[in-house]
Amino acid sequence: MTLRKISKDQPEHFEFSKENLEEAKMIVEKYPKGKQQSAVMSLLYIAQKQNDNWIPLSAMKYIGKLLEMPYMRVYEVATFYSMYNLSPVGKYFIQVCTTTPCMIRGAYEIVEACKEKISKNENELVHEKNSSWTEVECLGACINAPMMQINDSYYEDLDKEKVLKILDQVISDKMPKAGSYRGRLNSEPENNRKTLLDIKNA
């Protein structure tokens, strides 16, 4: 909820970078003429990516002007969806899943690790560490529980030790390797088992 509140610290100015502007234009072109407003969600997402994972008001205004729609309509969309952050978060934005399957497999250990390494409270941006963390609902990787997401990548099969190591890397401004931390490829079974026949009483 706090991330959907408009931050008091707002940058004066926002503009798409050259590449992002091109990407935005490509997205707008997908829609019929006069319906360019349909691109608002994608454009907000691009703006969020460009601005360290959060959308300032100036970006909403910029998009409103770009798509010729009232600021209020952009603002409505931005406040509706939980994946748009409206106050500053870290350059490394850590989302820890704490829904039931992850919770059973020890999600709160990850939360503790975040509290130790990054900040006592969630949604607290620590500037020198470039990062902030938050608890979220199910991210859809229950088979690799517990897990967390940093920016666009999933970090799976975690425990407290592994998380501490990952967070160390994050704090020193390095993007850690994504994927399973128990050596699995995606969500394949462990120990190279391919069928249920290998297991007794399966």
Place this chain on the structure above:
Amino acid sequence: MLNLKVNDIDLEVEEGLTVLQACEKAGVEIPRFCYHEKLSIAGNCRMCLVEIENSPKPIASCAMPATNGMNIKTNTQKVEKARAGVMEFLLANHPLDCPVCDQGGECDLQDQSMYYGLDKSRFKENKRVVPDKNMGPLIKTQMTRCIHCTRCIRFATEIAGVPELGTIGRGEDMQITTYLEQSIQSELSGNLVDLCPVGALTSKPYVFEARPWELKKTETIDVMDAVGSNIRVDTYGWEVKRILPLINEDVNEEWISDKTRYAYDGLLNQRLDTPYIKYNNKFEKASWKEVFKIIKSRIENTSKDKICGFVGDLTNMETSYIFREFFNRIIENNNYESRSRDKFLDFSNRKNYLFNSTISGIEQADLIFLIGANPRYEATILNARIRKAYSSKRTKIFSLNDVGDLTYPYEALNGQIQTIKDLIEGKNNISQELINAQKPIVILGESLMSSKSASYVFYSIKEFLMKNNKITDDWNSFNVLSNDASTVGNYDLNIFKEDINLIVDLKKHKFDILYLVGQDNLNFEKKSEFIIYQGSHGDKGAEIADVILPGSAYTEQNGYFTNLEGRLQKAHKASYPPGEAKEDWQIINELAEFISKKRLFKDKDELESSMLNFLNLKNENLTNKKFVTPVTFVNENLNIQTKNYYFSNVIARASKTMLDCNNSKIKFESTGTNG
């Protein structure tokens, strides 16, 4: 035509109606909150649930199109239970603060929960908390009362054309707010208060003033602009407590502008309540007899042609007419004028100063061309019609000048009179578009009429339209947009000097006595003239006066007004004039009696019938006098001189609410958050 059944009664309705409208045709009332016939359909309050045969669930009738063979039931147990259930949900988060709510007594939620709701709630949890929002100086918010019907959002977006309102958040966190809580920048924002079915948006100036059942309600006519909106004035004793719109589809539909609605506190301030005489540059209270004595001796000691009179912008027609009679019969000259500045007028035909396409006709237009007009500030309700035409038919709109945001997109030309010349000579594309249009509307504004090019544009455009069959019996595309309530009425009563320009003479100080009736807009410097001011407010006119006769405002006397389309409407007395003040016609009548020992009219009825007679006679004997002015073309840059919307007349200037509105607008513009 569709054949359907409502509560087992056979009914035939036209196609394209919703189930709710079909039920209304059958005389069955369906409760609703979010549905409003002038707005788009939202279908989110669920109060209008009805049962339809072969449909497993109740349906929202406002959003369901009626089809052939439907069997609609609105009085079954299922429907009653559904309504009670919806009501319970709506009330789950609604505070029980009716005793301190301004909507109490005229609240849809209150009424409907009495009819359709349960007497208790099963909701044991805490009610949600919503912080109140700032929506400017006119609208007070109490957002915990909001039931999210979104009527306000739809009104602001669709009709007012200011998409500043919206919903933020979702689910339980949903809130209605303006963009970053700025005040709403619309001249129609007061209508949000009427639209709100609960007490979430209430009127700020009216806060905790009165309960609806304590007020005396008078149906009358508004004078803040020339549209002549139909209004209801609610009074408590002498005081006007509030002003609400009345439905008149031909004039204001069911909206009124903010000035109409909120300038009423100007009726309490700056009032002239007793006659005054100026001694040594200081006003001193006097009696009626004393002032009449002074006026009489002055008039008797001055030659006739040195006396002239001006009628103001809020004067009703009876006053204008008796004023005219006073000059014709007592002073025995015709030095009277209703225009306050040099303004072009061709009085040879009534159609030359009317809005001939009519306000409701705007909806049929397929092209609108504004010349020297800013309808947003000059006639807000008319502007809302233009916006309606734009949003329903995408009517093309041109304006000679760039006049800023009109709440709809338009193409602005360069503002040069040369462009008009090109248009008439067929040199630019608008010329062709005008010819191709079936029902074009050309609107000449007051900024044009008071410019030097007025007569050129007037005659050449009229001729151009005539030539291309755009002025026929079915459709008259030639329109003049008057700005003041009494403009057309005064023209109808011939309150103008045909041959001599009185304004020029006045500035040359050719007159010794000036009689101003509610005329505060004269731009001239007083020298040695003796000025009699008769009016309701101590404004510019009273300031320069030597004798002040306290008159009445529009809510304090019966009187006719003709609106810009030539519609004669009667305003009714809702209150009475303060202190020693009298009705305007009475003052002139008594003054005439004092001077000549004979009243002009026996009573109000005689005055009224004499005036109506005059109007009828004038309509029958239309003078075909052609106004001959040399029509020469001079190129000039047309300046749009719109009066400040919030200070356009004496009542608005005396109103604190209007001052607040103006300040909030200045603040909004200076923060730069609008662009």
